[in-house]
Amino acid sequence: MRAAIHHRFGPPDVLSIEELPPPRPRPHEVLVRVEAAALNPKDVLIRKGRYRVLSGARFPMGSGFDLAGVVESVGSRVHDRRVGDRVFGMLDGFRGRTCAELVAIRADHCAPAPEGLSFVEAASLPLAASTALQALRDVARVGPGDRVLLHGASGGVGVHAIQIAKALGAHVTTTSGAHNLERCASLGADVTLTYDDPATPFAAGARYDAIVDVYGNRRFAWARRGLTARGTYVTTVPSRALFLDVARTAFTSPKARLVMVRSRARDLETIASMVRAGALRPVIDRVLPLESIAEAHAHLETRHARGKVVLTIHR
Ligand SMILES: NC(=O)c1ccc[n+]([C@@H]2O[C@H](COP(=O)([O-])OP(=O)(O)OC[C@H]3O[C@@H](n4cnc5c(N)ncnc54)[C@H](OP(=O)(O)O)[C@@H]3O)[C@@H](O)[C@H]2O)c1
Incomplete structure (x- = not known):
């Protein structure tokens, strides 16, 4: 072969x-x-x-x-x-x-x-949509009415994360390159921002129940100021600093977490049912x-x- x-x-x-x-x-x-x-x-x-x-x-x-x-x-x-x-x-x-x-x-x-x-x-x-599903549903426990920030939302994981966060009932803010603002909006994002200035998502006191650093270049220290008291920051990229933040927030909130995608038939079935329902493309x-x-x-x-x-x- x-x-x-x-x-x-x-x-x-x-x-x-x-x-x-x-x-x-x-x-x-x-x-x-x-x-x-x-x-x-x-x-x-x-x-x-x-x-x-x-x-x-x-x-x-x-x-x-x-x-x-x-x-x-x-x-x-x-x-x-x-x-x-x-x-x-x-x-x-x-x-x-x-x-x-x-x-x-x-x-x-x-x-x-x-x-x-x-x-x-x-x-x-499979891999990208499972990552988005596991980060939002299992790690950040996003539910109806939650405000979610997806940083770096126009790539492989992000395009699924926007749609899955909406399917979970969240209000979704994205960051992407300027040329991808329309793309993020077309996938369901409620607010689309560029990622150039790290302060932009937190302007006017905006707060989020979950911040998913899809791209993986922002630290918990950046996310913390924009999280609600019980909010969760999830990153896709492990680092020494992250493991310290995860340990420090084991019993306190807001929390720092890493998503590590696992292959599971039942998650693939959930993804397939979202496709069938027209919630994910x-x-x-x-x-x-x-x-x-x-x-x-x-x-x-x-x-x-x-x-x-x-x-x-x-x-
Ligand atoms: N932990 C896990 O289980 C797991 C699973 C899957 C993926 N990952 C990791 O997650 C990350 C994202 O994966 P992916 O498949 O989405 O990657 P990808 O498709 O390569 O991501 C490309 C996107 O990143 C955006 N981007 C580029 N520079 C950026 C910046 N400075 N700030 C914010 N966004 C920027 C781009 O946006 P523009 O083109 O709009 O500029 C582009 O849409 C990767 O590091 C990957 O290794 C981890």
Whole structure:
């Protein structure tokens, strides 16, 4: 089978398409014929070797955690998936491999693909939408009437976070680049601001029940002045300072928290039901063939993707 791999850490051109033996699914896994795979900043960081401690340095190394495709075979202990099912899903861990024709994935890490979506659209959802869902619903516990600030809301995670925060009943303020203000409003944001001046979201005494630093470059010290007394700051990016803030706010409020996305079939089912209800729609920046994976990585690396970058796998 054809797969995108790299034999060393480095720039996008370390990626190449090579023939590999097909994976064999373990008893709790399904083998998926991948139609589309989405990329995330995590793929870029792994390729560069920034997550070496977590990914290890065993080569060749694959790329991609998100997939959509058709179940080709099921492991002996899988009873809720069948050959021919259209599924979407996401791998956990730090060894990506969905940019390939065949992928073995745990059955409880995928779910039926939302009806009415193409494989490209379905593949764009799992990691980014799960991150947004887990950050807002589980970590910040956003509910109806809450005021939510999403910082860096026009990228892969942010475009889902806007829609999911609205679906949870929140009033949503976003920050983005000036060219993406309209985009954020079209996804449901009530107030759209640019991110250039860190003080802008807190002008005129604005306060939020949840501040999600989607981009990951703002500290708790910045967020604290804009949080309500029982508010929560959630970041997507871990740091030493953050762990200190998390420990310091373990028994006090407002709180500092990190979201660490986990692959869960039931969250994918929630995401699919939001799509069905018209509350969540995929936002695709660009679609490229597997052979253009280096170009796709290079684009994501600019940190100005507008939504998701997706690869089509089969010619
Ligand atoms: N902890 C977890 O489980 C988890 C899960 C998923 C992602 N993440 C992390 O979350 C972050 C966001 O992921 P993503 O997929 O949304 O990334 P992405 O698609 O690469 O984000 C691109 C967006 O970032 C915005 N941006 C660029 N510079 C910015 C700045 N200085 N301030 C604020 N926003 C800025 C851009 O906005 P404009 O183009 O409008 O300027 C663009 O829309 C990444 O660091 C990723 O590694 C963590």
